[in-house]
Amino acid sequence: EMLVRGAPVGGQVWAGPRVRHQDAEEFGKELRLNAYVVREPLGALRVAITQILSALCVAVPDRSLPLVPLAAWGVLAEWFLVHRCNHIFQAACCRLWIVVVNHAGPELQQLVFTGHGLLAGLCEMVLAEGSY
Structure with missing residues (x-):
């Protein structure tokens, strides 16, 4: 909730x-x-907060993933795309995305990657900035 509450x-x-x-x-x-x-x-x-959430989800995904508010995934997806030069934050988010792929159900995967535009945002970012 701290992630969602503090998000502009x-x-x-x-x-x-x-x-x-x-x-x-x-x-x-x-x-x-x-x-x-x-x-x-x-x-x-x-x-x-993102690093702590990431560590919890990696350690006990079955118990921690259901406790993450759905709105938090949208905030994390937006920040992941917005703050793409913050490598510490990016690493924590990448661990979360991997946990979602490996342990979450299709509904949460759909929400995170498609519903919140994470995949589309990544594609746009690569096309706009080029791959170096």
Whole structure:
């Protein structure tokens, strides 16, 4: 629930070279990265919560996966695509995605990968930035 409660409403990123969006000025937390702008940094607490969730899901997937609120998967999928340069966060999320593939039912897999646009977002990201 901490992940969902702390998530801002709406998208957080604009793709493209050094894009400037007027709504970002309202936040005053905009973070400019090489190919995109993030409205606000991910933060150490969100990364730590994701790492803990990941460790729990890896250790006891059958007990922990059902306890993750469905809204949290949407937040994690969005942050995964938005904060693609935060490698510590990316690693924790990748462990979660693997647990979902290996241990979750088809409903949760559908929700995470298709419903929340994770697969489509990954494809768009690779096509937009190219594969190096």
